Amino acid sequence: MVRARFEPRFFRRMHRGGILFSLLALLALPASAAEYGDVSGQFVFEGEIPEREVLIQKGDAGAKDAAVCAADAIPSDALLVDPETKGIRNVFVYLLRASDVHPDLRKSAKEEVVFDQKGCRFIPHALFVRTDQKVRVLSDDPVPHNTHTFPLRNQAVNFLLQPNERVGSPVSVALPELLPVQVKCDIHTWMSAYWLVLDHPYAAITDEQGKFAIEKLPAGTHKLRVWHEKVGYVDREYEVTVEAGNTTELPPVKVPAARFEEK
Secondary structure (H helix, E strand, O other), X not given: OHHHHHHHHHHHHXXXXXXXXXXXXXXXXXXXXXXEEEEEEEEEEEOOOOOOOEEEOOOOOOOOOHHHHOOOOEEOOOOOEOOOOOEEOOOEEEOOOOOOOOHHHOOOOOOEEEEEEEOOEEEOOEEEEEOOXXXXXXXXXXXXXXXXXEOOOOOOOEEEEOOOOOOOEEEEOOXXXXXXXXXXXXXXXXXXXXXXXXXXXXXXXXXXXOEEEEEEEEOEEEEEEEEEOXXXXXXXXXXXXXXXXXXXXXXXXXXXXXXHHHO
């Protein structure tokens, strides 16, 4: 009778304890890769590829600091199209806001990203930086340069870099931006670049063939923004569906030549 009276209570406790243990075990585990997935795609130029503009001709004595800046021709980086694939380089593809971030990506792997100046050009022309990072601005040119940002939300910076400045100046970007931010050199007025500032990792810049990849997005449907400096918004709501545990390969997106003449 004693065993009959206490046995149900014992098993009830074990049952409740088992559930609690299981819940705690689940919370202790890292987020499953099955909850996230990757997405990749490509943006291609539709139409005849225009000839690349030359900003400074080689040997142009009228150019500022011509001995350095006109030692070679300086082509425009505003529209770069691969002649074989017609892929468009430097297209920004990004999620404006992220409510869920994969644990591996919540903190940036690097505390700083590098923004350099060489041959009187900004390198890279298009840069992605997160708000937990700093941009280290350098110069590899034997002439002074000026770095001037034009953000919407962050504090603008405008400072001089001495010749061959390899220690550099760190720039903080505390707030996410809605659009890529233009960066210019006021001394050499043809110099221009763009920084995309976000408080999460879900962004990419297309490569030489117009391809991009964004890793470990939460599974589900997202609306990405697609932006290029010659067009503005290529697409404000580029819809992608991410499959858990898989890489979603999107069909190439063709951007008509006329779009690059509208802005």
